Amino acid sequence: MRCKPVVMEHFSTVHTSFLIDFKFTNNITILTGDSGTGKTAVFSFMQECMAVNPKILCLNYLDYQKNIKDIISLAEGKLIVIDNADILLDDDIRKYVSLDHKNQYLIIGRNPKNLFATKENLFELISRKVEEQMELTIKAYV
Numbered sequence: 001m002r003c004k005p006v007v008m009e010h011f012s013t014v015h016t017s018f019l020i021d022f023k024f025t026n027n028i029t030i031l032t033g034d035s036g037t038g039k040t041a042v043f044s045f046m047q048e049c050m051a052v053n054p055k056i057l058c059l060n061y062l063d064y065q066k067n068i069k070d071i072i073s074l075a076e077g078k079l080i081v082i083d084n085a086d087i088l089l090d091d092d093i094r095k096y097v098s099l100d101h102k103n104q105y106l107i108i109g110r111n112p113k114n115l116f117a118t119k120e121n122l123f124e125l126i127s128r129k130v131e132e133q134m135e136l137t138i139k140a141y142v
Contacts, residue, residue: 003027007055007079007104015045019135026121028098028105030112032141033124039108042125042136043083046106060084069093076102085109 005024012021020042022029031039047058057075059068060083068088072080073096082088086109089097094114097105107115112122122141127134 003101005104006101007077011046011079013045013049014133015048017133018045019130019133020045021135022106022138024104024106027101028107028115028117028121029123029138030115030117030121031106031108031123031125031138032110032112037125038127038136039125040083043081043108046081055079056081058083059088061087064088069096072096072100072103078103079106080104081106081108083108086111 003026005027009024010022011024012019018041031042033039043058043060046056050056050058055078057078058081059071063071064087069092072093080103082105085107089107089109091114097107098114098116115121119141123138124141126137126139129135
């Protein structure tokens with residue numbers, strides 16, 4: 001499912017020796033890939049940005065006991081970043097996310113089931129050394 005980003009088309013931040021530079025082409029971006037590729041590190045960097053950017057809302061396994069659907073349904077105009085989505089999102093929440101037109105999502109996980117996702121929603125993390133920094137970007141998952 002392809003839908004224009006409703007909150008931000010570009011996210012970039014620098015954290016120590018890391019440069020995160022994401023260009024979003026969809027309202028739902030599913031970041032997938034093998035363990036150890038830096039997905040959770042990206043989540044941590046974005047979570048730090050949440051403190052100064054009111055458009056970012058981050059959720060992960062520490063929020064497991066909270067009512068995720070209530071948190072998401074009360075949000076509006078947010079880039080909602082969800083790490084460990086395979087643990088946090090049940091089928092009911094996945095269906096809500098796939099139909100939510102008030103927010104944009106970056107979902108970090110391996111299971112896009114019930115998100116009405118197509119290959120246009122699937123991305124992988126790419127890292128490359130640029131001088132003294134590690135640049136992290138996303139590209140379409142093949």
